Structure formats: C-alpha cells, structure tokens
Amino acid sequence: MSAEQPTLPPVRLPADAELARDALAAPLLARAVRLARWAGPETRVGAGGELVDEQLQDAVDVLGLTVEADGEDAGEGVGSFEDTEAYEEAVEEAEILAADAWRLAVDTGLVAVEDGADDETPGGAGPGENLALVTDGSPQDVLAIWLDGFDAVFADAVVPVLDDLDTIVGEDGEIDLASLDWDPEMEGEFLEGVLGNLYLLTVSEGGPGDGPVPLPALAASMVVPDDMGEPTDDVLEQVSDAMMRLDEQFRLLEAIGLVEYQPVDEALMAEEGEEPAAPLDDEDVSRYGMVRLTTLGLYGVRARMLDAGVDAPAVGDLADKGADALLGGIAGYPEAAARAETAAWLSGREVETAARELLHAARGADAGSPLRRLHCQQALSLVGAEAEPAVREVLDDAELGGLARVWLAERGAADVPAPSESMVFWLAIDTIAAQLDADGDLQEVQELIEGLTGRHSGFFEAAWRVEHPATGEVLEAMGRLHRDKTAAKEARKAAFKARSRSGS
Template sequence: MAGRSRNTPDHPSAAGGGEPGEGLLPADFDLADLYGARGSDDEDLDDSAVLVPPVSLPPDAELVAAALAVPLISYAVKLARWTQPHRPVDEFGDLADGDREAAARLLGLAPAEGEVAEEAVVEAMRAWALACDLDLVETGTTAKGEHAAIPGPDLDAVEQGDPSVVLGLWLDAAGIMRELAAEADSLAPEGDGDEEDADEDGLADVEQAREAAAELLDEALQVLYEMTAFADPGEETVPLGVLAALLVVPEGEEPDEEMLGEITDVMVALDPMLGDLAELGLLEHRPIDPELFEEEDAEEAGTAPAVAGGAEPDEAEAARFGTVRLTPLGQYAVREWLMELGYDAPLVGDLAEGDAETLLRGITESANVLPDRELAAWLSGREPVAAARELLAAARGQDPQSPVRRMLCGVALEELGEPARPAVLEVVDDPELGGAARAWLRAQGVEIAAPERPVALWTAVDSFAAVMLTSEGDAGRLRELVAGLPVTDNPASYFGELWRVEHPYTAQVLEIVGELHLDRAVAKEARKAAFRARSQQR
C-alpha cells in the first residue's frame, strides 16, 4: 500500500500581514510525484515521495466497541465461549450437523424451536470458521482420541475488551476478509466456467486475476483513506463512480469514452469486494442497484427511455450507482497496513504533546501534516495567553523556515482570538513580530499605531517569504501577492527601500517580483533591487 497527500491547509488564512487564502506548507506535490499517479510502467518511482495524510482516530475504547459490535466478530466470540469446556468436532475441526443447527440458534440466526434454514447454518459456519482462523477456538485431540474444540487463550481478554487484543483480533479478521474478497473477485465466472478443464495456464490466469483484484482493492482503500483524511466531518461518503474515476483517470484529464468504460468496469469489480469488507465494519457500503443493469439493457433495446439530454441524476438516483465510506475502523486498518509496509502514517495531534517550538518546527519540516488540525489539537485545553506567549516565542528566528513559523503562529492566534490579546500586546515593539502583531491587533479592533517604516518593510518581506516557501509549484498564489504589493508611481523609490531590508529572503523575494510582476517598469526595478540585495549579502 502507498498513500498520497497534497499538504493543503484545511482553512488557509493570513499571518504576518499576508493575504487571506494563502496556504501553509511547502509540499504541494503533483500527483505524478505521489502514489499511483505514474502508472505501473514507472519502475523508478521513489518511495520517499510517497506521502500518507494524517488522520484522526477515535479513542481505543470506541474502536474496541465498534469491533465487538461487528456481527461476524460477535458471533465468533459467542461460539468460542459456547465450546467451553469442550465441544466435539470432526477431524477437520468442523461442527457436527446437530451442533451446526444449535450454533445457528445460539447466534439468533434461527428460531429457538422449529426448522433451521440452510442460510442460517451457512452463516453460523462462517462465524465458526472465523473463530477458528482467529484462534478464538482451538481444536485438537483429547486423551481419549476424540476431536474437540475449546476456547482459545485470548477469549477472556476479548470479552473484557482489552484494546490491544480486540483490535489485533479484528485486524486479523479484516486481513482475512481482504484476501478472500480479492480471491472471490478473481474467480468470477468467465466463459463456460468449466474448472475441470483448467490447465496450468488457466491456474496462472486465476492467480494473475487474484493479484490484479487485490491491487485494485488496495488502491481503492488508499484513495478512500486519503479522501477521508481531507473530508469535513459528515462528508466522508464517496460515490462509487467517483472512487473508480480517481483510480482510472489521470489527474487533470477529462475521461474519454474508453476511460468511461474502464470506470464502469472498475465499479463493477470493486462493488462486491467492498461489500465483503463492509461485513467486518471496515466500510459502510451501498451496493450498485442491480436494476440499473436491467434498465440499461432495456434502454439499449429501446423499451425504456434514457435520461433526457444526459441530465445529471439527483442525489437519490446517483446513490443507486453505489456509495462507500471508510469507517474509523477502516482508517485504523488501512493505517496499520501502511505502517506494516514501512510508510509513515501519522495521526492528527502527533505534535500536540510537545511545546510550541516542537509544534511549529514539526509542521514546517513535515511533508505529511494538516497544519490547521495540528494547531487546533495543540491549542485544545491550553490557556490562551500562555499558549500565545509560547507560540510567539517559538516564532522568532532568522533560520530558513522562520517565516513559515511566523505564518503558522498567526494562524494559531486567529484560532485563539481575543483572549490572546495580552500576549500579542507584549510583542508590538519586537523587530520580528511587531509588524504582524500590530496588524493582528488592528484586525481585532484594537486602536494601535502602525509599525515604523523599517518594521513594516521587514514584515512585508517576511510575509512574502512565507508564501514563497509554502507555495512550491503554485505561481498563481505568488502572482496574486506580487500584484498586491503597495508599489507607488515611483517603483525605484519603493524597491530602493526594500532591497536594504536585512532579511534572509530579501533577494529571493525581489527576484520573484521581478519575474512575475506584469508591469515591465516595476519588474525591471525589482530585478535591479534584487541584484543590489545579492551584492549586499556578499
């Protein structure tokens, strides 16, 4: 498994005098640099470019409750306890016929008296097989040579809700179901389906199909994991067609007729596999309405009208094409699988336990982090004035990432709001923080003088540098900032002041202005100023 992340802030906002809408982090990678975007022909894809977005997981107690509430898991646990002190089985570890019906009754799949439906027995035996696979039930031979089943050693811990045992058990079950789902898809009937005539080539084809199905399912789970990480609460459900399109259509392209056919094929292939995983609580899945295929056949035969003009279906109609949502248990599983493969799969709030310096440096130095959520996690429960003081102290510095730290500090101050005023008032005369502090206070409605000219110019360079560092590959954001510079009718005078600003990024900022400004006269003066700033740095 691999993941991808765009490192886009949740609610980008200004800091240090920047404009609203500016982003927060430097790593807005193209999908071509991330998982799955280059296709299977690119064998030189560097795993170091793979980014897995951070997710928020509920407490272990909630995950445990969700795992034990999964019917198949609940059934397996009940059957394991039912074997106490022991229960006879055959040489294969299967229940005898009479006990199979008793198991179905125990699980509530059949009435206490009367005939037991075959479907109920089949479901009970699925739960029994899972209990054996998970070692909730152990089978063996007694001293008398009889085959018997007994409860497994972890059953007590499972029933007591031990988080590590329960979640480990559920994860094993999810892994089994994940393998079975891919295997079942690879065995879908094709041609005459005569397995007796299958030769070695046929078996090889089945294995190849199984691997392809497993790869498709893994890719779908990865995309769902990322989409869930970036989704707003309550917006995690994904139409199956959207999921399939993300797997088929290269980023930035519109699907052509061939791709539309591939999307349909992927939807049809994924639908039953996702349904299998939904049984373990890994997903919430609404399958494709089978009547759609009948309607399609009727339309082709001319006996039913197609949607006039190709009109977009409403929400209810669109849902008939299938939907899927990765549950918190599903996020937990995919994250565990990614970490097993050596990928860094962080949780939101991983940086919240440290101090403000650790927080700000961690955000600026980590490619796969959601800044707004990490800041909110750090601020949660902290006293506003003390938190603001700590953040402002951590924002100081002249190192390469210091402008981004000051931008992040500004975002955190916006989150804190009015309660942070006393701490901000303390730094209004600080040469590095004063300009942004005064701007923040004025936005809060505090009457305070504007910063002195040198501080204002330094803050302008610092704010521009922060955007420059966080907009890698996005010239549009920089053009907006360049266009908003307060250049007067005398650009030589303005840039004559700006190039003298003692900031580590003065020259780079002027070079970008010279490259992107649409007014040739302004761009020329900016380039001259950049040359002077470079000379001053030497």
C-alpha cells in the first residue's frame, strides 16, 4: 500500500542568511578572506600560485599567527613553547595555516594569481572576482563560495599524508603515485560514504540529532558488514585503520566549518610498529573521537548529495508547490517534519482556498490515497474556522465526508449531519490503511484497531462489505495485529470474504 518515499528523511535548515554567516565564520574561509583583502601589487607567488617564502611570513603576520621567539603566544591557535623544537613546530604550524588559507583563497576565486615562471621570476596576485561578493553579494553567493571551499578541502582530505617524500619521488622528480597504494576515487567514495552516514544519523528520528557520533561507530558503519555478528580481528583492524584516516580528515573538515570534532586521544595512538588497539570500552568511547555535523555541514553534505542525484529533501522544499505535491511529498516524512513542512506550506496562503486545495488533492482510490487523506486531516488541524466553508462542501463526498464531519465535530460546529453506517466503516478502513502506510508505532496501530472493533459490535461482518480498495489488506493486517485471538480470527475470515467478493 505504501507510496514511494524519499531516500532520506528531510533536514531542517535555517535561512540562507544564517548559513552564510556561519560560512564566513568558518576559520579557514575567514583567514582566506583576510588574505584576499591583503593581496596586492607587492604580493609575489611561485610557479604553482603559492606564496613565496618571504610573502608566506607576511601572510602569517596578517593573520595574527606570528610566533614570538621569547615564548609569548601571539597568535591564533598557536600554543606556548619552552624549547627550540617546540618553537620551530609552532612556526611551522603557523605557516601551514597561512599556506592553507592562501590556497583556499585561490581555489574559491577570492584571489586571482598570475603564476610565476620559476623561482627567479615570481608571479603576482590580487583580489579575485569573488571577494566583492563576500560583502556585497547575496547569502547564496557566499554559500556558493563556501561550497567551492568545501570541495577543495574535501579533495585535500582524501590525499594521503606524505611523511617521507624521498621514498616516492622518482629520478625525474615526479611523485610515483603507484607506490602510494592510493586510489583517489576509492578514497573519495569512502569519505562521501562516511559523511552520508553521518548525515543520515543526524536527520533520522531516533538518531543522535545535534549530538556527536563516536568515531568508532562511524568507521564501523563503513567497514563491518551488516550481517556480521561478532567482528573478526581482521575487521577490527580495518575499523582502527579507518578511524586513523578519519581522524586526519575530520581535522581538515573542521576548519571549513563542516564538523565539530573531538580528536582521538593521542595517548591511545599505537606505538611505532604496533597496530592500534580496537575501541571496545564504551565508557572511554569519547577518547576515540567524537564528531557531529554542524548546521552548515548538513547544508554542505546535502548539496553534494543533490549534485550526485540523491533524493535529500529539506523542510520547506514543498512550500511553493501545489497541495498534491505537499500531500504526496510528506508521505514518508517523520511526524514532526511533516507538520513543519505543512505549516510552511500553509503560511501566507488564504485559509479557505488552501483547505479546498488540500481536500481536492486528498481524493483518490490509488494506493497512496489513504495516507494523503490522513495528512490532509492533519493539515486541516492547523487551520482555524476560516476553513469551514471549504470543509462543508465535501460533507456528501464518499471519500471525504467522514473526514469533514470529524473536523467539524472537533471544533464544536453546529448542524453537523450524522454519518451513515457505510461512511463510518469506510472511514475506519481508510484510517487504518493510512496508519499502516505511515509505518507508525505498532502499539498505536494496535490500539486504534482494538478501539474501533471494541466500539462497533459486529465490526468485521460489516467491514468486509466496505467498498474500499484496501479493505482486504486492512482486514488481513487486523488479523495479524489484533491481540485478542477471537477477534483476530474474525478479521482473517472477513479478509477472505472481502477478497472473494472483489475477486482479488
């Protein structure tokens, strides 16, 4: 009976203006914007568009990352140090942050560069076309820049860390990719899958919502087969390897504002030459890393999904569409999301006209029609007495008359005609069919079934005669779900009669 449903539950996103503010506050993009505003006639770049060494130090100063030799911490995110080695590490970290920000500024069009010919002939740089959009563009312009930045960081994240370049650089000076045992397409698909799983966990009912997800669980979701019971040692080793890769990748993605990430506790890292220990202690699970998608991250991952052709709806997508699209579209939505989508659709519409459109769209004898009528009833519960003229128009409608009477009675309306017995039983069958399609709480469906049969003596003798396309299926379901054995047997007999009568 169920209609086709979206691949993913709908996500709730704030307005583009709020997302754009979050984008500009992302540390990496904020630093890229500062460098783009600094770039000018004196800026010099190398053959690949990177800042030359002396200019890189200037960029460090512009970003406030300067490390003072006396040990004072003068910069953003640079810790204090007590010896020469710590000082050199702090300087290197500051230069990496500045170089990453410059590269992002180039990748996102915030900076325009003219590459140098060689080390002796540097090129120049200046503000790019997109820099003006940061202040003068629309929120959508800012988000487009951020998405370009996300793409660039994603590409960096799937590149392996090259600890020893000497071992992979050939005699011709080129990097031997074959020696890396690295498949860029496979690495990209792995990270896409991880972000997809994190997205699904975040938007699903019963998931962590805004809470963080343990890194071991996320890694296991990509490695451990669904039908595997106790993971083998080999699988646990693969989970640990995946965790270490994700630890590096999430550190990068956090800088662009995609995630909030609590890294793996360094004390848990394996000693050189040892395999990482498998994360099995639930009490210490947070030490193995915790990650959550930010609101901006939800926006970014959804954008990539949409580009890939994935059905990833957002609350508000249906607000400007017709009533038929609304009632059909929310068929697979969780209750809270369906209510929010409906409220957005009703907002700004004239109540009587909207009610009339909803009732018209709820008609039908197709498999999805009972659920449409249920959602129509729920939508009408959000409107006031202004809808009454439209509701009264369908009192004599075989499919909508029962629904209309319920709505009027709940509001204490006068002159509500009593329903015929056939209308009462048709509405009962339709309501149960809708609840079965909605895949709601089993206990609630059982209580609905038992309540209906308890209020109407001889329910099944009348129900099998109901001219509704779902009568047979509903009675079969009642036979399975009714907790009274006698009533369940009567339901199964009634289902057989209904199918025999209809010839199905």
